[in-house]
Amino acid sequence: MAALFTIENFFSLLMLILLQAVLGFDNLLYISLESQHVPGNKRRFVQQTGIGIAVILRIGLLFALIHLIENVENPLVAFQFHWVEGSFTLHSMIILLGGIFILYTAVKEIFHMMMLGTSNGSGHDMPKRSVSSVIVWIVIMNLVFSFDSILSAMALTKEFAVMATAIVIGGVLMIWVAEGVSRFLRKNRMYEVLGLFVLLIVGIMLLSEGAHLAHLAFFGFPVHPMTKTTFYFVLVVLVLTDMVQSRYQKRLLLKQEMRLNQKSKE
Numbered sequence: 001m002a003a004l005f006t007i008e009n010f011f012s013l014l015m016l017i018l019l020q021a022v023l024g025f026d027n028l029l030y031i032s033l034e035s036q037h038v039p040g041n042k043r044r045f046v047q048q049t050g051i052g053i054a055v056i057l058r059i060g061l062l063f064a065l066i067h068l069i070e071n072v073e074n075p076l077v078a079f080q081f082h083w084v085e086g087s088f089t090l091h092s093m094i095i096l097l098g099g100i101f102i103l104y105t106a107v108k109e110i111f112h113m114m115m116l117g118t119s120n121g122s123g124h125d126m127p128k129r130s131v132s133s134v135i136v137w138i139v140i141m142n143l144v145f146s147f148d149s150i151l152s153a154m155a156l157t158k159e160f161a162v163m164a165t166a167i168v169i170g171g172v173l174m175i176w177v178a179e180g181v182s183r184f185l186r187k188n189r190m191y192e193v194l195g196l197f198v199l200l201i202v203g204i205m206l207l208s209e210g211a212h213l214a215h216l217a218f219f220g221f222p223v224h225p226m227t228k229t230t231f232y233f234v235l236v237v238l239v240l241t242d243m244v245q246s247r248y249q250k251r252l253l254l255k256q257e258m259r260l261n262q263k264s265k266e
Helices: 007-023 025-037 040-073 090-116 131-156 160-187 190-213 228-265
Strands: 075-080 084-089
Touching: 007 131, 007 160, 025 040, 025 090, 025 131, 025 160, 025 190, 040 131, 040 160, 084 090, 090 131, 090 190, 131 160, 160 190, 190 228
Parallel strands: none
Antiparallel strands: 075 084
């Protein structure tokens, strides 16, 4: 037990917590958006319960992956047709299904925002769902997002206790931040659109990663995963574009208001 309390394990723990924070952004965004499907007085409960259950299952997943890593990465289904070939593993199938669901969720919410996004002039209102269904989806997607962070953690250290501690601390930080992000999105409704498009990019990233893990190739060209660098670059571009568009729109509205005032004086 004393061997766990070493300088090496301490720095490994710090690195794992940082890794959880960096890789957990897309998960946090999903949780914040998903929790808006329940009434305001239930959101905090949904976030805490969903993340809490997911942390427990993450530790179980970590334990399973340590002992079954070869089975997770072993091919389950291999195929080759005229223009497409691939070899699916359990890991690749989970990532692909997660990416498909994230894409579906983002496109559905964007469509809802465009077609039905007005409620007594108050802006976009998320369609309500049951508390249990929202918690279930938060837990499922948390596990999907956790695969990469757990596999990365296993490359940094072999100590189960260190990895489990990092998962617990990461979960506590996520619970602490999730409500703040959700509150920010509610107060700044225009950023919901930005959040949904970021979620769309996350879905594409998961699809490309899953296809790469499955060794999918179309017409002889293999699918390459979207790197985190590319993801964060696209994220910065989306945020800057939204900021510039917002300021430009405010200036146009101000000029229009000045013209109307001038005409009324004449």
